[in-house]
Amino acid sequence: MNLCPKVEKAMQLLGKRWTGLVVKQLLDGPQRFSEIKAGFPISGKLLTERLKELEDEGIVTRKVYAEVPVRVEYTLTEKGRALQSVIGAIEHWAHDWLEVGEHAQ
């Protein structure tokens, strides 16, 4: 069986460090840069990079509020919200099968 290019692309997207967590974070609603960053230990550099990638893929939109200091809010598009099924499946599997602090026996 040869691999479907769409699935390959999805895998390469989600198979990047932090991407899943960024999407999961945004499933709770629109958030600004600093809020996402506070959710897990990603560096500012990488968060910028990941958000740019997700924006390029039409998964996230970026809105700048010209306040002082500036506020930038990131929101999932419909395409992004559809990833809820994937994130949900991961959470379900994690709760069913993972033990933290040790390896599987």
Added chain:
Amino acid sequence: MNLCPKVEKAMQLLGKRWTGLVVKQLLDGPQRFSEIKAGFPISGKLLTERLKELEDEGIVTRKVYAEVPVRVEYTLTEKGRALQSVIGAIEHWAHDWLEVGEHAQ
């Protein structure tokens, strides 16, 4: 909201290059090293590494057949087969939302 350690661990597992594709490949049934490798352009070095990680997590089992030349077969455990829900969700999302060869508008 603070992140559940199980979900964090799952994300860090699946958020590694090739891991999702290795699991997807093995969902079709047990396969030997070379068969998995033929499924997508992963290097032997990385495939060894990923399979070792998945084995350490109890997601995959490794069986050596002392034939000539040697045959090594990898099989998903029940924990591994449970990832079918995750892989399935990714495939579904990919078919619903991705276009190959161009970016989202």
Added chain:
DNA sequence: GTATTTTGTTACCTTTCGTAACTTAATATA
């Protein structure tokens, strides 16, 4: 003019990844 705050960006170093040559082990062939 200086301080403050958020959202990046840059420089620099470390870790991970990719490639290609090599190793091992058991047999078959010359």
Added chain:
DNA sequence: TATATTAAGTTACGAAAGGTAACAAAATAC
């Protein structure tokens, strides 16, 4: 006996991705 064959790795080395911490921009308050 020597050489070839084959699958499954392993190793060395250069390239790409990731982490850290200092810096920049922009607009306002002091």
